[in-house]
Amino acid sequence: MSVDQPYALIGGAFRKKTQQESLPVIDPCTEEVLWLQPACGAAEVEEALEYARAALPAWSAVHGWERGKILRRIAREMEARRSAIARALSAEIGRPISQSEGEVNAAIEQFDWFAGEAERLFGETIRSRQGGRLIVTPEPVGIVAAFSAWNFPVNLPARKIAPALAAGCPVIVRPSEQVPLTTTLIAEACVSAGVPAGVLQVLTGRANDIVPHLMRAEEVRKISLTGSTPVGKMLLAQAAETVKRCSMELGGHSPVVVCADSDVEAAAVQCATFKFRNAGQVCIAPNRFYVEESVVGKFLEKMVAEARALKLGDSRDPDTTMGPLTLASGRNKVEGLIADAVQRGARIETGGGRPEDRNKGFFLEPTVLSNVPDDARIMIEEPFGPVAPVTTFRTLDDAIARANSTPYGLAAYAFTGSAAKAEKLSAGLRAGMVGINSFLIAHAETPFGGVDHSGMGREGGRQAIQDYQNIKLTNMTWA
Incomplete structure (x- = not known):
């Protein structure tokens, strides 16, 4: 048939x-x-x-x-x-x-x-x-x-x-x-x-x-x-x-730890690519970005550039690189999370709203937030949308503790050039799947799943x- x-x-x-x-x-x-x-x-x-x-x-x-x-x-x-x-x-x-x-x-x-x-x-x-x-x-x-x-x-x-x-x-x-x-x-x-x-x-x-x-x-x-x-x-x-x-x-709420000894710009490109894939509607999407304080400026600059380079449009257009959210309710939730983060002191680096040239469809601009406090809802609730909240850390122990601060444990990611730090992050991040310098954790031949909630x-x-x-x-x- x-x-x-x-x-x-x-x-x-x-x-x-x-x-x-x-x-x-x-x-x-x-x-x-x-x-x-x-x-x-x-x-x-x-x-x-x-x-x-x-x-x-x-x-x-x-x-x-x-x-x-x-x-x-x-x-x-x-x-x-x-x-x-x-x-x-x-x-x-x-x-x-x-x-x-x-x-x-x-x-x-x-x-x-x-x-x-x-x-x-x-x-x-x-x-x-x-x-x-x-x-x-x-x-x-x-x-x-x-x-x-x-x-x-x-x-x-x-x-x-x-x-x-x-x-x-x-x-x-x-x-x-x-x-x-x-x-x-x-x-x-x-x-x-x-x-x-x-x-x-x-x-x-x-x-x-x-x-x-x-x-x-x-x-x-x-x-x-x-x-x-x-x-x-x-x-x-x-x-x-x-x-x-x-x-x-x-559900998941995957953290990303970006260390200063990593290739920070390359990490930012990967983070943007996987954050905005499927308009952020991915259970293992990177959702909370903990960047070492000394390199956060470099990270944000590159991630913002990648977000702004995305072409928002109809999914059937071969030139489109990011489509809408699938459901109106999903967009409404993400908009609420952005507003809450801004109210608590976060800064919108790019995006933050609906595109002006789209009066139909559930579109939302790819958004990068900086200076996001840990008590913002977006750091606690899975956004399932195209928003990247970025905050900073000083010590690796602090980054791991904050990455593990939610009840979720599906995926976690980290970027570092140190083998010793990679081992510590792999052992310390509470998740069913961990990616070190990579977001490629889903394969037919490997187990996919999480722990805790x-x-x-x-x-x-x-x-x-x-x-x-x-x-x-x-x-x-x-x-």
Whole structure:
């Protein structure tokens, strides 16, 4: 089928509508309706669960080698749809089209990686001290419910779908209602690759109409969420009712420590590039900048220049280097954080408001703040927007303590030319992932996830598939 609008996928069939009224998707660049999506509810959830229950025995019995072949076919089908997926992503969330294919490539790598993981589900045999053999066998945990956010609408579902399928689990995906077409294209690639009916299903629509029914279902044995910490806490409480296994990639508020012995200007270029990527709507975005006092002027000068060089515009324009925020509510929040910081003594070095040449769309200028006090809300709350608050430090111990001052622990970064400082920063920064002189911490072959209020479990790497498995021990002894 040729996909040009969002569909739900239930029992192997794509559905254009449900009995409920379809929901609009708003273009963040123009504030106009992009397309309508099916609104699933309790009836569709129950139907999807019925298909998943029926699919579980056969899919879990498929050898990992064969599941790996299907995952690799999904990767090739994704490659064939790369441009279409990138265009849908760009339209739905407002990311520049010139940057969108990169995410599709990262998602393709997830399917290729977990194809190999499916082939390596061997278990182990241990010789018993009492005689016989102790056999350790990985088994699929069961039906998985996957809830993904809108800011990376290709890679986030792929990180959940790929390990679930590799482990032998049927998976029901509920994407954010902002990105239904992007998810539909992923589902089309999976169906075309030969994923059996009921093994992958997609329920589009409002979270409140779908998620509670999946959370109450006893047969859903695992949930995987990418979302905010408050939502994660709520789902963890609900998961306790039926003792579901949980993977949670939640909020972050990543600090960056810039030492005077680093290449400060090069660090500033990297900081600007990754801060303003996707208009700052990245869970591992650098959010709080602690710069050694003696070099803060040099750092600010370069970062401001990089921010001013960005071309703000429509996401479908190939010359655009930063698009709008995806949601009006997101822009409103960021504007409030800027106002609070200024009220507390921060200085706007560049940006700070809505661009004068844009009267439509959720645009906000790339903004750099200096002299930001630690009690400003933006140093405490994740902004999820294109604002870089900069402050200074004198000692490394002070920088590490302030970097660790929030309850979040997803990612942290540092720039230094000293191996000894790099070791100290790596050990001292409380986070699931640390980048030293680099922001490149997300790879298909490495674990991705946080600690504390940033969640639990890992996506990516050999560790991720373990969250989709039960481990069975059999003591095989003969009389």
